[in-house]
Amino acid sequence: MSYLLKNATMPNGSKADLAIHDSHFVAVSSLPKDHQVIDLAGKQVLPGLVDLHTHLREPGFEESETVATGSLSAVRGGFTAISAMANTSPVADTAGVVEQVYRLGQAAGLCDVFPIGAVTEGLNGQTLSEIGAMADSAARVRVFSDDGKCVFDPLIMRRALEYVKKFDGVIAQHAQEPTLTQDAQMNEGAMSAQLGLKGWPAVAEEAIIARDVLLAEHTKSRLHICHLTTAGGVEIIRWAKARGIQVTAEVTPHHLLLTDDYAKNYDPIFKVNPPLRLESDVLALRAGLADGTIDIVATDHAPHSSESKDCEWSVASFGMVGLETALSIVIKTMVETGAMNYEAVAQRLSIAPARIARYENHGQVLEVGSVANLTVVDTAAKWVVDRDLMSTRSKNTPFHGFELPGVVTHTFFSGKLVFGG
Amino acid sequence: MKHLLSINDLSRDESILILDTAAELARISDGPMKKLPTLRGRTIVNLFAEDSTRTRISFEAAAKRLSADVINFSAKGSSLSKGESLKDTAQTLQAMGADAVVIRHPASGAPFRLADNQWMSGAVINAGDGTHEHPSQALLDAYTIRKHLGKGAKDLAGLRVAIVGDILHSRVARSNVLLLTKLGAHVTLVAPPTLLPFGVDSWPVIISYDLDSVIPQVDAIMMLRIQQERMHEIFFPSAREYSRYFGLNRDRINALNPNAIIMHPGPMNRGLEITADAADSARSVIVEQVSNGVSVRMAILYLLLGGAPIEGGIN
Amino acid sequence: MKTVLPAPDISRAIVRIAHEILERYDGADSITLLGIPTRGAHLATRIAAAINAIEGGQVAVGTLDTTMHRDDLRTRSPKALLPTLIPTAGVEGRHVVLVDDVLFSGRTIRAALDALGEIGRPTSVSLAVLVDRGHRELPIKADFVGKNIPTSRSEIIKVNLVEVDGTDEVTIAEGGVK
Numbered sequence: 047m048s049y050l051l052k053n054a055t056m057p058n059g060s061k062a063d064l065a066i067h068d069s070h071f072v073a074v075s076s077l078p079k080d081h082q083v084i085d086l087a088g089k090q091v092l093p094g095l096v097d098l099h100t101h102l103r104e105p106g107f108e109e110s111e112t113v114a115t116g117s118l119s120a121v122r123g124g125f126t127a128i129s130a131m132a133n134t135s136p137v138a139d140t141a142g143v144v145e146q147v148y149r150l151g152q153a154a155g156l157c158d159v160f161p162i163g164a165v166t167e168g169l170n171g172q173t174l175s176e177i178g179a180m181a182d183s184a185a186r187v188r189v190f191s192d193d194g195k196c197v198f199d200p201l202i203m204r205r206a207l208e209y210v211k212k213f214d215g216v217i218a219q220h221a222q223e224p225t226l227t228q229d230a231q232m233n234e235g236a237m238s239a240q241l242g243l244k245g246w247p248a249v250a251e252e253a254i255i256a257r258d259v260l261l262a263e264h265t266k267s268r269l270h271i272c273h274l275t276t277a278g279g280v281e282i283i284r285w286a287k288a289r290g291i292q293v294t295a296e297v298t299p300h301h302l303l304l305t306d307d308y309a310k311n312y313d314p315i316f317k318v319n320p321p322l323r324l325e326s327d328v329l330a331l332r333a334g335l336a337d338g339t340i341d342i343v344a345t346d347h348a349p350h351s352s353e354s355k356d357c358e359w360s361v362a363s364f365g366m367v368g369l370e371t372a373l374s375i376v377i378k379t380m381v382e383t384g385a386m387n388y389e390a391v392a393q394r395l396s397i398a399p400a401r402i403a404r405y406e407n408h409g410q411v412l413e414v415g416s417v418a419n420l421t422v423v424d425t426a427a428k429w430v431v432d433r434d435l436m437s438t439r440s441k442n443t444p445f446h447g448f449e450l451p452g453v454v455t456h457t458f459f460s461g462k463l464v465f466g467g
Numbered sequence: 468m469k470h471l472l473s474i475n476d477l478s479r480d481e482s483i484l485i486l487d488t489a490a491e492l493a494r495i496s497d498g499p500m501k502k503l504p505t506l507r508g509r510t511i512v513n514l515f516a517e518d519s520t521r522t523r524i525s526f527e528a529a530a531k532r533l534s535a536d537v538i539n540f541s542a543k544g545s546s547l548s549k550g551e552s553l554k555d556t557a558q559t560l561q562a563m564g565a566d567a568v569v570i571r572h573p574a575s576g577a578p579f580r581l582a583d584n585q586w587m588s589g590a591v592i593n594a595g596d597g598t599h600e601h602p603s604q605a606l607l608d609a610y611t612i613r614k615h616l617g618k619g620a621k622d623l624a625g626l627r628v629a630i631v632g633d634i635l636h637s638r639v640a641r642s643n644v645l646l647l648t649k650l651g652a653h654v655t656l657v658a659p660p661t662l663l664p665f666g667v668d669s670w671p672v673i674i675s676y677d678l679d680s681v682i683p684q685v686d687a688i689m690m691l692r693i694q695q696e697r698m699h700e701i702f703f704p705s706a707r708e709y710s711r712y713f714g715l716n717r718d719r720i721n722a723l724n725p726n727a728i729i730m731h732p733g734p735m736n737r738g739l740e741i742t743a744d745a746a747d748s749a750r751s752v753i754v755e756q757v758s759n760g761v762s763v764r765m766a767i768l769y770l771l772l773g774g775a776p777i778e779g780g781i782n
Numbered sequence: 783m784k785t786v787l788p789a790p791d792i793s794r795a796i797v798r799i800a801h802e803i804l805e806r807y808d809g810a811d812s813i814t815l816l817g818i819p820t821r822g823a824h825l826a827t828r829i830a831a832a833i834n835a836i837e838g839g840q841v842a843v844g845t846l847d848t849t850m851h852r853d854d855l856r857t858r859s860p861k862a863l864l865p866t867l868i869p870t871a872g873v874e875g876r877h878v879v880l881v882d883d884v885l886f887s888g889r890t891i892r893a894a895l896d897a898l899g900e901i902g903r904p905t906s907v908s909l910a911v912l913v914d915r916g917h918r919e920l921p922i923k924a925d926f927v928g929k930n931i932p933t934s935r936s937e938i939i940k941v942n943l944v945e946v947d948g949t950d951e952v953t954i955a956e957g958g959v960k
Binding site: 487499 | 862
């Protein structure tokens with residue numbers, strides 16, 4: 047199939063016509079006669095979005111999400127590549143499991159699904175998993191993470207950082223000091239004190255970030271910090287980058303918008319790991335994302351069945367779905383506030399995550415010869431989030447009822463129109 | 468007012484209305500009328516997912532004196548201990564036609580979830596949730612303080628109250644801080660720094676680590692229970708050390724001002740946070756707190772259930 | 783709005799009721815007056831003063847709140863309780879006279895009888911009201927009436943007393959909401 051996309055607004059604000067033939071962008075003059083013309087006047091185009099942090103729940107928890115439903119959710123949100131976290135059942139700690147997930151993604155055929163391998167066997171924090179075998183598998187895993195759990199043992203973390211250098215991999219750390227956060231339920235602050243919920247101090251996150259950037263400096267390895275939530279964490283990353291440490295960091299859309307005030311009625315839809323923090327943290331995260339201290343936005347899309355959210359706060363699961371709202375939240379918090387333009391959005395949501403994870407066909411400049419992974423957004427349109435109308439199999443969005451800017455109208459994956467039109 | 472989930476649900480005037488109603492109910496049930504027909508035909512469920520003989524009996528007595536039908540539903544031997552979710556339990560209670568549920572639950576905020584309209588429509592009364600709140604206890608404490616020290620005033624303006632002990636895990640402390648300050652009292656929290664919540668500095672209270680300097684300055688001193696399980700969580704080095712710095716003993720009683728009263732929400736650990744002679748001293752109103760509890764809970768039940776059903780309510 | 787009972791008429795009615803009560807019970811010794819708060823309680827106090835002025839003793843007088851015994855509790859928002867003060871002699875073996883300002887549906891008096899039943903067993907119970915406006919919904923009748931004022935259901939009768947309202951008068955007004 048061939049497309050001529052007319053009058054698109056490019057990330058840098060210029061207007062252009064884009065031609066797609068088969069899987070690539072081509073010169074308009076080389077389009078075959080039978081191409082479809084789509085007028086994108088007034089619409090913003092971005093390189094296909096790349097999520098470095100997605101929980102797809104397959105294998106093991108298919109009632110919450112499958113690779114196929116997660117893929118559909120992804121392309122509705124404008125993503126052409128997602129990264130399946132390792133905390134499935136069985137855990138993605140062998141070449142067999144990562145290949146299974148990778149193939150399920152290919153079978154769904156809507157976007158690339160790149161598995162993330164577990165750092166330790168069964169996420170036990172004690173024994174390195176078969177990292178090399180996963181890297182060499184058909185899934186070609188480059189990102190390793192025990193996400194959901196912290197790689198707490200400093201020696202294991204050091205070994206993991208060193209080991210992935212063999213194939214230019216990266217360790218994505220879930221920074222959470224476990225002894226300071228035992229049974230923790232929400233950010234430790236005035237709100238947790240009022241609600242009588244066990245607090246999760248910022249220092250529990252920052253202490254691990256500080257330790258790990260020093261380990262990354264010592265081992266000269268690549269470290270990625272998942273879902274940064276605190277102003278102090280942003281400062282540590284800023285310091286580490288100034289020293290030349292190879293560290294990258296992500297922030298989730300929900301941490302760019304929500305604060306721990308939302309916990310006040312004990313609705314576990316707002317229960318998430320790491321927890322929602324303070325307004326001052328939200329502002330620091332936005333500033334960090336704007337100035338590049340934080341490299342990327344990643345969704346931490348975490349589907350959960352309704353029974354694990356329709357219960358008491360303390361027994362509810364942590365997590366929120368996010369693929370279908372991520373871009374809108376970024377527009378609301380970063381673009382509409384004037385902190386970022388769409389060139390920066392393309393950087394933070396596509397180019398940088400693809401570079402960190404070494405996803406070669408993604409995050410490319412929109413030019414002739416590139417793989418045609420493309421997201422089209424009507425940035426002037428508004429929509430009201432309705433959890434019942436989403437494609438993800440789970441309904442645990444904290445944004446139900448929110449009016450948000452930015453509607454994804456088309457998603458092209460490898461030249462195929464996989465959503466919209 | 469549809470539910471009583473937190474002291475935050477009550478305005479100052481509503482709090483005083485509860486205290487005044489309790490006072491009148493105490494007078495008539497001490498005197499001429501033991502039983503009132505007010506809640507005849509109403510069903511109140513005591514849903515106790517955590518042991519608490521004292522509070523359950525108090526609510527049960529209050530409900531029965533108002534002629535309500537009472538169903539006791541406790542964790543042991545019930546479906547709650549068999550893994551049934553709170554939501555399913557709520558829907559069961561709804562199907563049984565419960566007009567009100569008095570809930571004690573180990574999870575902070577569980578009553579808020581129960582009050583969620585999609586689960587059940589009856590009134591929800593928080594009888595202690597996790598480490599969050601225990602509003603009826605605070606109301607009976609305020610009632611007791613007003614009765615002894617109020618000199619006929621409606622509120623507690625200017626009275627000085629110290630709350631001593633494990634503030635961090637105490638729902639009694641949280642509710643009392645909200646209510647006593649709402650009624651104009653000056654509250655001082657006395658505890659080792661490990662047993663004060665992070666963020667306590669935003670509360671409208673004075674914080675002290677030194678019980679001896681606080682003792683001579685208060686009108687009422689409320690001792691909180693130190694739970695045995697906290698001993699293993701290294702909040703303080705030893706029971707003996709805690710007792711030495713934060714226990715109420717004979718010497719400290721002698722340092723109290725002459726009219727000060729001693730309170731404890733019970734059950735007490737005699738010898739740990741309070742010595743036997745302190746608990747049994749003439750200053751102690753601990754036993755009276757229990758009987759005041761019934762009147763206060765009658766007032767709560769009457770004001771929540773005695774009138775027309777209210778849609779929406781304060782929450 | 784018009785005044786149907788000015789202050790002097792109220793005073794006369796109270797004195798007359800005091801005489802009638804004394805006559806019925808052959809003296810004040812066995813009488814207990816129980817006023818229904820708020821205005822009934824003040825009327826009971828005034829009737830007691832009138833009786834004392836005539837007899838020279840101290841007639842037993844108290845108050846009886848009917849709130850918790852009302853049958854229409856569930857149609858209104860809950861009301862604050864008003865005091866119930868039973869004289870030390872109690873009600874057993876006494877001639878209890880209930881006192882209220884206006885007799886209308888009779889439901890307050892039914893609630894008062896229920897409340898009284900919880901307290902004890904008087905020898906007899908009678909009822910004194912300042913105004914009987916008709917429209918009974920229960921088989922209840924006043925024994926001592928200050929003034930019968932025929933009304934339509936929608937009209938509003940308001941008894942003002944100095945102790946509460948700063949002035950003594952009974953007014954009638956066209957009602958808006960029934």
